[in-house]
Amino acid sequence: MTGAVGERPARVESPSSAAEAGALLRRAGEEGRRVLPRGRGDGPAGGADLVIASSGLGGSPDHEPADLTVTAGAGVTLGELDTVVRREGQWLPLDPPASGAATLGEVVARGIGGPLSFAFGRPRDHVLGLTLVDGEGRVLELGGRVVKNVAGFDLVRLVGGSRGALGMITSVSLRLFPVPEADRTVIREADGIDEGWALARRLATLPLPLGAVELEIGEGVRVGVRALGSSAAVRRMERDAAAEGGSPDRVLEGEAAAEFWGRLDARGEAGGEGDEFRLRARTLPDRGGEAATAATALGAALREEGATRVRIALRAGTGELRLNAWGMGGRSGAAGGNGAVANELRRFREALAAMGGSVRVVRLPGADPDGARLFARELSTPPAPGVARLRSRLRKAFDPRGILPGAWREGW
Amino acid sequence: MIQTRTSLDPSVLARLREAVGDDGVLTGADRLVVYESDGLTQYRHPPGAVVLPRTTDELAAVVRTLHEAELPFVPRGAGTGLSGGALALDGAVIVGTARMNRILELDPGNRRARVQPGVVNSHLTRAARPHGLYYAPDPSSQSACTLGGNVAENSGGPHCLKYGVTTRYVTGLTVILPDGERVELGGMASDPGEPDLVGAFVGSEGCFGVAAEIEVALLPLPEGVRTLLAIFRDLEEAGTAVTRIMGAGLLPAALEIVDGETIRAVEASIFAAGYPVDAAAALVVEFDGVEEGLDAEVEEAARRCREAGATEVRTASSEAERAALWQGRKKAFGAMGRIAPDLLVQDATVPRTRLPEVLAKIGEIGRRHRLTVANVFHAGDGNLHPNLLFDRRDPDELARVEAASKEIMQVCVDAGGTITGEHGVGLDKRRYMPLIHSPEVLDAMARVKGVFDPSGRCNPGKVLP
Numbered sequence: 001m002t003g004a005v006g007e008r009p010a011r012v013e014s015p016s017s018a019a020e021a022g023a024l025l026r027r028a029g030e031e032g033r034r035v036l037p038r039g040r041g042d043g044p045a046g047g048a049d050l051v052i053a054s055s056g057l058g059g060s061p062d063h064e065p066a067d068l069t070v071t072a073g074a075g076v077t078l079g080e081l082d083t084v085v086r087r088e089g090q091w092l093p094l095d096p097p098a099s100g101a102a103t104l105g106e107v108v109a110r111g112i113g114g115p116l117s118f119a120f121g122r123p124r125d126h127v128l129g130l131t132l133v134d135g136e137g138r139v140l141e142l143g144g145r146v147v148k149n150v151a152g153f154d155l156v157r158l159v160g161g162s163r164g165a166l167g168m169i170t171s172v173s174l175r176l177f178p179v180p181e182a183d184r185t186v187i188r189e190a191d192g193i194d195e196g197w198a199l200a201r202r203l204a205t206l207p208l209p210l211g212a213v214e215l216e217i218g219e220g221v222r223v224g225v226r227a228l229g230s231s232a233a234v235r236r237m238e239r240d241a242a243a244e245g246g247s248p249d250r251v252l253e254g255e256a257a258a259e260f261w262g263r264l265d266a267r268g269e270a271g272g273e274g275d276e277f278r279l280r281a282r283t284l285p286d287r288g289g290e291a292a293t294a295a296t297a298l299g300a301a302l303r304e305e306g307a308t309r310v311r312i313a314l315r316a317g318t319g320e321l322r323l324n325a326w327g328m329g330g331r332s333g334a335a336g337g338n339g340a341v342a343n344e345l346r347r348f349r350e351a352l353a354a355m356g357g358s359v360r361v362v363r364l365p366g367a368d369p370d371g372a373r374l375f376a377r378e379l380s381t382p383p384a385p386g387v388a389r390l391r392s393r394l395r396k397a398f399d400p401r402g403i404l405p406g407a408w409r410e411g412w
Numbered sequence: 413m414i415q416t417r418t419s420l421d422p423s424v425l426a427r428l429r430e431a432v433g434d435d436g437v438l439t440g441a442d443r444l445v446v447y448e449s450d451g452l453t454q455y456r457h458p459p460g461a462v463v464l465p466r467t468t469d470e471l472a473a474v475v476r477t478l479h480e481a482e483l484p485f486v487p488r489g490a491g492t493g494l495s496g497g498a499l500a501l502d503g504a505v506i507v508g509t510a511r512m513n514r515i516l517e518l519d520p521g522n523r524r525a526r527v528q529p530g531v532v533n534s535h536l537t538r539a540a541r542p543h544g545l546y547y548a549p550d551p552s553s554q555s556a557c558t559l560g561g562n563v564a565e566n567s568g569g570p571h572c573l574k575y576g577v578t579t580r581y582v583t584g585l586t587v588i589l590p591d592g593e594r595v596e597l598g599g600m601a602s603d604p605g606e607p608d609l610v611g612a613f614v615g616s617e618g619c620f621g622v623a624a625e626i627e628v629a630l631l632p633l634p635e636g637v638r639t640l641l642a643i644f645r646d647l648e649e650a651g652t653a654v655t656r657i658m659g660a661g662l663l664p665a666a667l668e669i670v671d672g673e674t675i676r677a678v679e680a681s682i683f684a685a686g687y688p689v690d691a692a693a694a695l696v697v698e699f700d701g702v703e704e705g706l707d708a709e710v711e712e713a714a715r716r717c718r719e720a721g722a723t724e725v726r727t728a729s730s731e732a733e734r735a736a737l738w739q740g741r742k743k744a745f746g747a748m749g750r751i752a753p754d755l756l757v758q759d760a761t762v763p764r765t766r767l768p769e770v771l772a773k774i775g776e777i778g779r780r781h782r783l784t785v786a787n788v789f790h791a792g793d794g795n796l797h798p799n800l801l802f803d804r805r806d807p808d809e810l811a812r813v814e815a816a817s818k819e820i821m822q823v824c825v826d827a828g829g830t831i832t833g834e835h836g837v838g839l840d841k842r843r844y845m846p847l848i849h850s851p852e853v854l855d856a857m858a859r860v861k862g863v864f865d866p867s868g869r870c871n872p873g874k875v876l877p
Contacts, residue, residue, distance in 0.1 A: 066655055066765040067794075089661055112605050124608055125580050138852050146761045147793045148577065148833035150566045150615050151841075151848055152875060153857045157579065157611025165607070178661035205521070207544055207632035209701055230705035237702065284601050286521045319522075320604060360603040381603070386595035390863060391607060397859035 010036070010045035016056035018131050018139045018170040024052055025168070026137030029401045034408045035135075037168035039103035040075055047370050047409060054105050057170050065090060069128060069145055071173040074105030081174075090176040093120040093211075097265035105169040111161025112280075115212035115226065115261050118204070118317040124160030126174050132159055134167035135399025145173045158394065165406025166398040182234035183211075185226045185257040186241060186248035193296060196221040197289040197314070199245045204285065204316035206244065208237050214264055215288075217296060217312040222249075224260055264313040265322060275365055277302070277325040281348075283357035285319040294351040295323050301344040302328060319357070328365065345379045353381065373409065388412075419503065420460050424481045428463050431473035436511070438462040447506050450491040450498040451553075452840055454754065454804060459486070459500035466511045468586060468594070468624040474507055475622060476592025484869040487618040489529060489561030492553045494757050495838025497564065497617045501873045507622060509560045515539055516625065523630045524583070524600055529560025529623050536628075545630040548575040551834070552745065563623050566615030568834040570666040570741075571698075573792035575631070577834070579614040584627035587613060587620070590870035600627060612860070617836050618871040620864035634665075634700035638710040641737040642695045642717035643688055643724040647671050647775075647787070650693035651768040653720035654791045657697065657713050658764065664713065666698040667792030668741045674786040674799075675740060677751050683743035685736065688724070695722075695791065696741050744788045745799075752784070752801035756813055758820060762829035764794040773823045774798050781816040783809075795833035796824070821847065837875045845877050 015021040028035050028050050036048035040055040054075035061072035061081055065088035072081055078092070079100035085091060095114030096107050108130065113122040120126075129143025132155075143149060143156040159166055190196030196215050200223045204213040212226040223245065227237035242248065252260055267276060283291045292314050299310035308327030314320070328341070349359045358381040366372035383391065395404075395412040406412035420439070428437045438444060439461050448456040460483070465471040478485045485505045488498040500506050512528035515536065519525060520543035527536060533554040537546040550569035551557055557567070563585070568577045584599035598610035613620055644650040650669050657664065670678075672692045679689050687694050695717065699709045714725045728734040748755050762770050771787065778785035778800075789796040798820055802809045821831055821844050831837070831844045845854060858876055862868075 064763065064765065066659060067763045068658065069763070110605060111608065117604075121576070121580055122604060124611060125576065134856075138856070140853050140856050141850065142853065142856075144830045144848070145828060146763055146830055146833070148568055148572070148761045148790070148795045149830045150834055150836050151830045151832050152837060152845060152853075153619075153860055154566065154579070154612055154615045155853075155856060155860060157608045157614070158860070160608050160611065161605055162607045163605075178663055181661075205523075207635065209634075229701065230708065232705035232708065233702045236704040280603060280605065282601050282603055284519075284522045284524070319601065357601045358603050360605060362605075383606075384596040386589075386593055387597065387609065390595065390609060393863040394607070394860065397863055398856070 010048050010051050012051045012053055014053045014056040018133050021052060021133040021168050021170055022137035022139050025133055025135060025403070029136060029403050032401070033403055035403045036405055037105070037109070037164040039106040040077070044369060046373070052168055054103055054170070057105070060084070063088065068176045069147070069173060070176055071145060071171060072104055073171050074169045075103050077101055077103050078107060085176055086179065089179050091179045092126060092174055093177055094123060094126060095261060096123065098267050099262060104172045108160055108169055108172055109163050114265055115214050115315065118213060118315060119209065119211045124157055127156055127160065127172060128175055129173040130156055130159060130169050131171040132167040132169055135401060135404045143173065147175050163405065163410070165395050165404055165410065165412050167404065180228040180230070182231040183226070183228045183253065183257070184234055184238065185224060185252040185260060186238060187250040187252065187260065188223045188245050189249045190221045190223060193217060193221055193292055194289070196223055197292055199223050200314070200316035201286070201289070202244050203241055206240060208240055210237060212261065213316040215292065215314040215316060216264060217292065218310070226257070226261065275326050275328070276363060277307070277328060277365060278363040279323050280360045280362060281321040281323070281352050281357060283319045283352065283355045285317055287355045287357065288314050288316060288319045288321065290355050291319070291321050291352060291357060294348055295321055298344055298348045299323060299325065302341065305341050342375070342379065349379065349381060377411065420483070420505070421481065424477065424483065425461070427477045428461070428474060431477060432463060432465050432470050436464045436466070438464070447488070447491070447500065450488070450496060451494040452496040452499070452838070455496055455499055455839065457499045457501055458503065459506040460503040462506045462508055464508045464511045468588070471507070471512065471622060471624050472588045472592050472594055475588050475590065478505055479591045479867065479869070482869065484872050486871050487560070487564070487622045489558035489564070490532070490556050492557045493561060493565060493838060494759065494835040495832070495840045497836055497838035497871070497874055499839055501839070504872070509558065509622070512624070518543070520545055522600065523632070524627065525630055526625060526627045527559050529558060529563070529626060531559050533557050533559060533562060540630050541633065544633055546633050547628060548581060548631050549578045552742065559626050559628070560623050563614050563626055564616065564618045565834070565836040568790070568795065570668050570790060573667055573790065574663055574665045579611055581629045582610055582614050582626060583629050585610050585613055585623050586625035587622065588624050589621040590865040590867060594624070600629070617838060617875050619861055619875055621870060636703040636706045637698060637700045637734065638706045639696065639698045639728040639734045639737050640710055640714055640717070641726045642697070642714070642722040643691045644693040644695065644722055645691070646721065647693045647771055648768040649721040650695045651771060651791065653695055653717045653722065654767070655765060656716040656720055658792065660712060660716060662709055662713060664697050664792060665700045666696065667790070668696045669787070669789050669791040670694050670741050670744055671787040673784060674744050674748065674788055677786060678740050678743050678747040681743070681747040681750050683739065683747050685739035685743065687740040694740060696737060741788070748786055748799060748801060752803060754802050754804045756800040756802065756817060757835070758798045758800070758817060759795070759832050759835040760821060760824035760829055761793065761795045761833035762824050762827045764792070766827040766829070767791065767794055770796070770823055770827050774820055777816050777819050777823070781812040783812055783816055790833070793833070794829065839874055842875065842877045
């Protein structure tokens with residue numbers, strides 16, 4: 001089983017079709033393996049002894065510009081997809097963490113959106129259909145390629161956010177939008193969190209179709225607003241935003257804007273991903289300021305435990321908060337790890353619960369990845385009564401032998 | 413004298429009456445007759461009884477009682493569904509949500525509302541309006557249909573082209589599972605990286621349990637609206653105009669087409685809207701958003717319509733004018749009921765680019781079967797309603813309608829589409845499910861159904877063949 005330190009070496013396979021993935025999963029089931037479906041590139045096996053990567057599931061996306069739809073292999077990255085569809089003046093308004101390099105399969109399986117989810121929704125809101133190969137190696141073509149489809153139970157939605165527990169996604173069909181004529185980002189520096197939050201809230205509740213409104217707390221406090229649409233509409237939105245909070249300190253477009261928005265959920269900085277602590281919290285939008293205050297207190301406590309850098313981002317319109325910290329190394333968690341961090345996290349979770357919110361500890365760096373993962377789950381808000389049982393039964397419907405991560409890694 | 417038709421055990425009836433009060437359990441034949449059909453009026457299935465809870469606790473008690481008595485049941489909202497999803501097959505008990513009609517919480521600061529399932533769709537928007545908000549999914553039946561029904565069917569509506577369908581707006585659910593257990597799914601303060609059980613429940617057509625409380629997201633009312641009506645001599649030209657408008661990078665809030673048959677039906681009725689009766693098609697296009705830029709968008713759309721051959725383009729600049737332009741579309745179904753005793757409303761979706769060819773094939777099928785086909789559709793997303801007018805008392809005509817219906821369905825599937833865009837599978841389209849889903853997918857759907865409803869008694873006989 002697990003070695004004393006580090007991870008077992010895992011075999012990595014890269015099937016180039018759903019049928020091949022099916023054969024791999026069927027055999028893995030017979031052999032009682034621990035399988036991890038993954039995107040492209042290297043990465044920790046996380047306790048799996050068989051990694052099935054999507055590097056072979058790339059190829060040219062099948063873009064139907066007149067229908068505003070595209071179908072692509074799960075191994076295609078968001079960046080690659082964007083290049084293809086922009087040629088026809090279209091885009092996929094999705095900016096999840098690690099955007100450019102994330103594969104479609106990863107984005108859908110994780111289910112997390114980015115700043116644009118304020119206006120455009122999360123990954124699941126863009127998926128028209130997908131091919132899933134389940135734990136028994138069955139190839140399931142779910143949904144379709146049309147934007148309105150209620151033919152049967154919505155299994156496509158179930159796969160979103162399932163993080164590999166139901167199977168491996170091998171291809172995805174998505175709905176596209178026309179590229180807006182104008183796309184501008186304005187940044188306003190704030191004197192502290194209270195002022196920043198108040199401004200972010202006012203902007204997010206304006207009756208305007210803004211694309212994104214985020215509060216960033218890191219080196220300073222600032223509010224970013226992204227306005228997309230016709231040039232006339234964007235000018236109007238900028239005027240209204242300035243009326244709320246004064247003239248912007250910076251106006252960004254193109255690459256510079258992408259850098260700002262990408263920074264809010266960036267990973268793998270200063271010290272590499274190995275050192276990174278990540279959590280998400282959520283409250284109803286109007287209580288986001290309280291969550292930001294609690295997160296700032298948590299950040300200060302993490303600095304006491306060695307964190308050299310803490311960044312907090314808060315989506316003003318949806319109440320989604322993200323906290324990343326670097327520099328604590330293995331001190332932040334794992335069984336037998338530093339009790340102070342765990343206590344701070346428990347305090348934070350209780351504070352959020354008192355606000356009617358939830359916490360998910362996404363990543364605790366630690367020498368023992370299995371232990372760190374279990375600990376992270378223990379420190380997160382537990383699912384509502386009855387939900388755990390539904391999840392477990394759903395998992396078994398797709399993975400009766402328990403070879404996929406929901407079974408052996410996440411305790412579904 | 414009221415004749416009781418129910419064959420339910422008296423002890424079960426007693427427990428149900430204890431849960432919801434005497435007036436909440438209907439057993440008399442005269443009271444039950446309206447529950448024999450839903451919007452799919454050619455079928456009649458008398459329920460064993462109808463139970464009408466008022467609260468989540470009452471609903472849970474009712475479902476638990478039926479579960480313990482091993483009785484099948486069918487959830488029902490307003491009964492406006494068009495796929496027979498609320499039909500009580502084999503004397504099942506109907507659990508109606510019509511008395512669960514309160515808006516529990518209106519939370520404008522969070523653009524959020526929490527409602528009971530029996531709240532009528534348009535009532536929610538009306539309640540949200542004073543706060544500058546509205547509920548976006550707007551099915552044509554919105555003045556009668558309920559949020560619970562919208563959740564069950566994942567309802568759309570003309571404005572879902574830009575704004576999306578019901579599943580985009582349902583953020584949380586309190587569900588009573590078929591065994592009576594209560595679970596809270598999702599919620600606007602829940603972690604976004606969780607498996608989407610709310611999304612799985614939306615569109616489950618009353619087969620996974622009953623939604624007792626529904627949390628939805630509201631949108632700010634758009635500042636401005638511009639509407640145009642374009643008249644065409646040819647249905648395919650109208651389809652081409654749609655493709656050109658979408659291809660120009662415009663994103664209208666709505667794009668609707670009614671064909672010549674439909675126009676003539678409307679103009680001959682009390683709903684007459686002033687559409688020219690010799691038109692082959694009328695296209696309604698709507699844009700909304702901030703005022704700045706709207707005029708330019710509608711002018712560009714008008715230009716594309718003329719390029720495609722429009723003989724006339726009318727634009728609205730007031731709410732009254734806007735209502736007049738929409739009238740012909742909104743009254744279409746009501747007017748068709750006046751031409752023939754029976755109407756088969758079909759619902760299929762094809763990729764938008766295949767619309768012109770599919771429409772031509774549907775016309776050919778109608779002619780070949782000597783049937784009148786009146787087309788109304790959400791042109792922007794390829795969702796068509798080819799409606800077949802007939803008289804069911806004529807067995808030959810009925811047979812031709814069934815044959816034509818099947819051919820139309822196959823044409824849409826062959827064009828890369830699906831069998832239902834918004835009305836759901838229900839009872840009516842079960843037999844078409846194998847046209848678009850493999851046996852493996854149907855099995856997976858059955859397994860998921862089994863997770864929520866191991867007993868198989870929650871709305872049996874629906875959706876899966």
